[in-house]
Amino acid sequence: MAAGAPDPLFALRNNFYLGAYQAAINNSDVPNLSSEEAVERDSLVYRSYIALGSYQLVINEIDSSAATPLQAVKLLASYFASPADKEATISSIKEWLGDPAIGSNPILRLIAGIIFMHEEDYNEALKHTNAGGTLELHALNVQIFLKMYRSDYAEKQLRIMQQIDEDHTLTQLANAWMNIAVGGSKIQEAYLIFQDFSEKYQSTCLVLNGKAVCCMHMGNFDDAETLLLDALNKDAKDSETLANLVVCCLHLGKSASRFLSQLKLSHPDHLLVKRVSSAEDNFERALQTVA
Secondary structure, eight states, X not given: OOTTOOOTTHHHHHHHHTTOHHHHHHTOOOSSOOHHHHHHHHXXXXXXXXXXXXXXXXXXXXXXXXXXXXXXXXXXXXHHHOGGGHHHHHHHHHHHHTXXXXXTOHHHHHHHHHHHHHTTOHHHHHHXXXXXXXXXXXXXHHHHHHHTTOHHXXXXXXXXXXXXXXXXXXXXXXXXXXXXXXXTTHHHHHHHHHHHHHHHSOOOHHHHHHHHHHHHHTTOHHHHHHHHHHHHHHOTTOHHHHHHHHHHHHHHTOOOHHHHHHHHHHOTTOHHHHHHHHHHHHHHHHHHHHO
16 A cells, blocks of 8 residues: 555454444445455454354355465454364464464464463463564553553553554554553543544444443443443443443442343353352352351
8 A cells, every 4th residue: 555545444444443343344345455455354354253253154254265364363263163172273373373484474473362362371472462563463462461460561562552653543442451551540541532432433332341441440330330231232242341230230239140140141251250150169168168
């Protein structure tokens, strides 16, 4: 793409980054793309289907002749579709990363980072993402470092993103994540970033949850509940919405059992479900000890 030329995939990327996955799919018919842009377009569309839980569609549609980025996206779909077979998927991605012909592909490194982050193997994830190269890789690094409670390293990644494009949607999102992690007066700044997104674009579950988390940090649980119920109307099975509603209801003194039950059914591997299950097991063991 020539310098200064309009980006034909801007709207598609923006929809994907902000969690408007169906809109990304519905508006993906962009004319006159180069072969490289077409591969990126298809990668974003298939990743949108993965975000919507349509794993098998992605697996069925991407064949063995597809470009490396699409093969990587297919591996991501396989990872989520078949948790019992995830070791085979991880083995495949490690093999591909070791191939000098394709191992440096940025989408392959990104998918590897996403998978290893889900595995909570942050050091392995960073082996493949830390070199950066794209804004998406730097944004993933910010997420990984925040999960490792290393906000100092996350801030360095954010600074790199700001030098590349301070106004980019991913840079603004990473800035909001960073502000929430830092807390204090930075929470209001994070809220304003999400508010700006909701005014410029459609309010997605991602944006509404971002605003709600900021409200909870500021002690505005009634406002947070309103935002989260709005998000639930958009997607009744969204894991972050359900998890945040559990926390919000507990602070409001309301029953959270229905939202927790929905979360357990839809997302049994969610961190909150694991923590609740662990606490329940410990409580049961304590009761048996007393008995």
